[in-house]
Amino acid sequence: MSARYFCNSLHSVWWRRRDKSGGQLAEQVIHLVDLMRYIMGDAQTVYSLQNNLFHRDVPDYTIEDVSGTVVGFKNGGIGVIYATNGAVPNKWFSDYRVVTRNLVAEFADANHATFTYTGGPYSQSVSISSDVDYYRLELLDLLNAIETGGETRTPMRQGALSLDLALAATRSAESEGVVKL
DSSP: OEEEEEOOOOOOTTTTOHHHHOOHHHHTTHHHHHHHHHHHOOEEEEEEEEEOOSOTTSTTOOSOSEEEEEEEETTSOEEEEEEESSSSTTOOEEEEEEEOSSEEEEEEETTEEEEEEOSSSSOEEEEEEOOOOHHHHHHHHHHHHHHHTOOOSSOHHHHHHHHHHHHHHHHHHHHTSOEEO
16 A cells, blocks of 8 residues: 655644654644555554655754655555655645555545456456545544544544554654564
8 A cells, every 4th residue: 555645834833843743644644544554454564764854944843844654564565655745835635545466446535536456357447436525524423422422433542553653653764763563
């Protein structure tokens, strides 16, 4: 699986400071980390390169604005997440693709995908799209859990595991080595 998160915005002052936000990977790209874990399963190792290339002259900008992270999964799969806060100003790109033995799935976003079946003698593609507002559904799920004292569709523990992976990636970048989970 590979996933991309590109933007270019100074965001809030707290966001630019690692001690407040944890960095771009931990604060923004975490949603792709969540998705990668959901699709790929449990992570085993992570290696990340992170740097501040575009905002070195911005006071208190202490987080990465470019990163490349490779995740090794217990099932043998490999995931790559690449991100930057140096792309097109005030535009956000978040897309991803998954390659399996007989299928390549390319998601332009959560509502638009092309599935190409590669298992037969000829590849066949099918495109799908939706107008569903997934962010609204997520918020309604959370609101329902709060109002009823119930559970959200995805347990909070899953978010904590994604945060563990994102923070392990930052440790990897700082130590310049692979981190085992």
